[in-house]
Amino acid sequence: MKPCAGFARKRAWKASVKSDVNKTTRGIQSRNREEVTARILAAAEKVFAEFGYAGASISRIAAVAGLPKSNVVYYFETKEALYRRVVGEIFDIWRAAADSIATDNDPIHALGDYIDTKLDLARTRPYGSKVWANEIIQRAPIVQDYLEEELRSWTENRIAVIDAWIENGQIRPISPRHLLYAIWAMTQHYADFTHQITTLNDGVELTDAQWNETKAAVKDLLLCGVALPDLNRA
Amino acid sequence: MKPCAGFARKRAWKASVKSDVNKTTRGIQSRNREEVTARILAAAEKVFAEFGYAGASISRIAAVAGLPKSNVVYYFETKEALYRRVVGEIFDIWRAAADSIATDNDPIHALGDYIDTKLDLARTRPYGSKVWANEIIQRAPIVQDYLEEELRSWTENRIAVIDAWIENGQIRPISPRHLLYAIWAMTQHYADFTHQITTLNDGVELTDAQWNETKAAVKDLLLCGVALPDLNRA
DNA sequence: TCTTTTTCTGACCGATCGTGCAGAAATACC
């Protein structure tokens, strides 16, 4: 998977050049660096999701990660740089989830796999989705460049695939763009609005069985509008 | 439309009792009060949407409303009280939008009207939707009581209506709960993610024609999974 | 007019924020 280069723009580690030069001789330190940064990123994803960008304080992120505030600043020089890394991670994950949308694949299976994977991510990585939602709601004040450079071209490539399916007569001639938006909306809804869904589920989180029902229902609703008319449909 | 009493809980105006008693004799002052509070509420809805609860400062809301900060505090004693009023307003509007979901109405038309109205609101009142999304994403730290008291019963009533439609054989036996979630997700997506959609539209807002296409596409996708099989479908 | 009530505002307080920085502590390198 292509790394999210756009988000690293403002990162210029004093140490990174050196550690690239002497990479083989400094294994232990590098491993610790990765462990700590991973712990900070996980904590940041959770805190940014639960409090928003403005409401998330570095000290709270540090507390969740079990580190002093200064240590977080040491690894991620500014709050904004840390935030960009968090947003970039979820975007990379989402992008990989759409690998099944390729011209050679069967449309219904490909879209079904995409929905399944995206709903799995809604369950396993809900914080990342919430951070993304917050950023977009607030008009992408920090990652707007990324929307224009990466998201735009990526989206148009996927639309081209769906258009090809339509031209080949493999699916109904629906609007590819609105289909993508529909999939994004419904799958991310189950991540971003987890709390509402849980409250409407008598306050208890969805069970494995309920998540499977959700997957089936979402695919049923969405793909019913995509699949070619089946005269044998009950 | 039933007012949103739950959100007024913590409001206890020093003046409200008096102004109720002498309502007829104090027309001018009351009118001003309503004008100013309306302007504050509009500004607050916008600022809460764009910066989140933590990021929205009273001084910024006041600046947007064209008032000194102290004046905002005078009318809404705390930031939290002002926020509750804003969230309550959008919820009341959304609740009214679902009036068409009644047993006696034709399912397809009723759901289509609901989707149309909700998408109109996504265009005309996008800030309210964003405030709601932010609140839910952050696990409803301020209006959780309202979710449990109002949203839960309201949702179950709508589910009962859809269940009745299914029992009458008017629609396919889909999951009413997931259908509601799907409608919420897709309609609110066009409000909450307006900025992403605009960016993917070459940076220009959707035109009237594009909004009509959106309505048609959303209804096509969703209602196709709801309507009974039509053997004449092209 | 005089009094009372309501409306409005600037000044201020304690708390928290992001971040810079000096220097301690730990590790790597020779």
Add this chain to the structure above:
DNA sequence: GGTATTTCTGCACGATCGGTCAGAAAAAGA
């Protein structure tokens, strides 16, 4: 061992926050 580099941390600074309060200004009531 000693030196250099990286890692880590406490402290301090200016800015901004939500909210209080005294009192001015305006309106209402008599």
